[in-house]
Amino acid sequence: MVRNVAGLLPELEPEDFYLLSGVEQGMRFSEWVQREKLPKFSGLTEEEVDYRLERCLKRGLVEKKTIQYEGYTLQFEGYDVLALRALVERDTISGFGSPLGVGKESDVYEVKSYKPLALKYHREGYTNFREVNRERDYTSENRHVSWMYTARKAAEREYETLEALYPDVSVPRPIDQNRHAIVMEKMPGVELSRAKLEDEQVVGVLELLLGEIARAREAGYVHADMSEYNVFVAEEGVTIFDWPQAVPTDHANAAEFLRRDVRNLLGYFRRKYPRAVPDDLDADAVAASIEAGTFESVEAHAD
Numbered sequence: 001m002v003r004n005v006a007g008l009l010p011e012l013e014p015e016d017f018y019l020l021s022g023v024e025q026g027m028r029f030s031e032w033v034q035r036e037k038l039p040k041f042s043g044l045t046e047e048e049v050d051y052r053l054e055r056c057l058k059r060g061l062v063e064k065k066t067i068q069y070e071g072y073t074l075q076f077e078g079y080d081v082l083a084l085r086a087l088v089e090r091d092t093i094s095g096f097g098s099p100l101g102v103g104k105e106s107d108v109y110e111v112k113s114y115k116p117l118a119l120k121y122h123r124e125g126y127t128n129f130r131e132v133n134r135e136r137d138y139t140s141e142n143r144h145v146s147w148m149y150t151a152r153k154a155a156e157r158e159y160e161t162l163e164a165l166y167p168d169v170s171v172p173r174p175i176d177q178n179r180h181a182i183v184m185e186k187m188p189g190v191e192l193s194r195a196k197l198e199d200e201q202v203v204g205v206l207e208l209l210l211g212e213i214a215r216a217r218e219a220g221y222v223h224a225d226m227s228e229y230n231v232f233v234a235e236e237g238v239t240i241f242d243w244p245q246a247v248p249t250d251h252a253n254a255a256e257f258l259r260r261d262v263r264n265l266l267g268y269f270r271r272k273y274p275r276a277v278p279d280d281l282d283a284d285a286v287a288a289s290i291e292a293g294t295f296e297s298v299e300a301h302a303d
């Protein structure tokens with residue numbers, strides 16, 4: 001798990017950030033950035049570089065190796081602190097709150113602004129990053145460092161999709177993005193997996209969700225990771241989130257992903273609320289009507 005770096009922000013000085021972004025720049029060329037190159041990348045003097053490296057090492061923001069040459073690389077914590085500082089500098093966020101969700105592929109925290117927001121750090125390359133770091137010796141052949149690139153690309157993709165879908169589809173409103181982090185509105189409600197719907201609410205909620213899936217498709221996207229864990233339900237309605245893997249509708253597998261999304265959702269409703277879901281509701285027929293742009297209601301498919 002990646003530590004929460006928000007508490008470090010007040011004690012870090014501008015020169016610490018020059019050093020960190022110097023290491024980040026060097027990492028465009030190789031995983032381990034040579035000590036000698038850091039004055040150039042960071043714009044700091046030799047002495048200043050040593051002093052700042054010491055401070056950043058102590059705080060677990062960078063890592064050092066001395067095989068072949070003395071080199072430095074960013075820890076995920078160092079990358080987090082760079083993204084967080086950028087978001088604070090441009091007034092996107094003004095304070096940090098508690099965790100909203102901690103997973104294998106992301107860490108999500110509440111953050112403060114004019115209203116409560118959610119900050120999602122993407123961690124897509126994380127597992128890979130730990131293994132690779134231990135076992136492999138990087139050379140300058142690497143055009144980019146894969147964990148950093150993977151996490152940043154995922155954040156960019158998710159942010160672009162949210163921007164394309166909001167407000168036509170009920171997704172969290174996108175606010176800002178930097179590096180591997182995105183800021184969005186905090187959703188009301190609870191995960192569908194933890195919600196306890198009354199039998200008479202079930203078809204209504206299912207229908208709302210299928211309606212959102214249909215609108216997303218009309219707007220050009222298929223979610224492709226639909227499950228009870230990526231949906232929030234609240235008094236105000238439903239929200240579909242977690243979009244980094246979404247595919248455009250002209251993607252070769254879009255129809256297949258759409259079918260799988262609908263099957264997943266319907267399968268979940270059927271298992272959890274067997275009495276409330278009509279027996280003859282067929283997932284593939286629903287998916288086909290969404291695909292054809294003719295989906296209207298659950299009822300129309302249930303007889």
Ligand SMILES: Nc1ncnc2c1ncn2[C@@H]1O[C@H](COP(=O)(O)OP(=O)(O)OP(=O)(O)O)[C@@H](O)[C@H]1O
Nearest residue numbers: 100101103104105106108118172184185186187242
């Ligand atoms: N905008 C938001 N508002 C409130 N809570 C959120 C928000 N975004 C995410 N969360 C919380 O954080 C959790 C994880 O978010 P998300 O599903 O986007 O990432 P993930 O599950 O780690 O990604 P993946 O499904 O790829 O593993 C969610 O289950 C939810 O509880």
Ligand SMILES: [Mg+2]
Nearest residue numbers: 229230241242
């Ligand atoms: Mg998720």
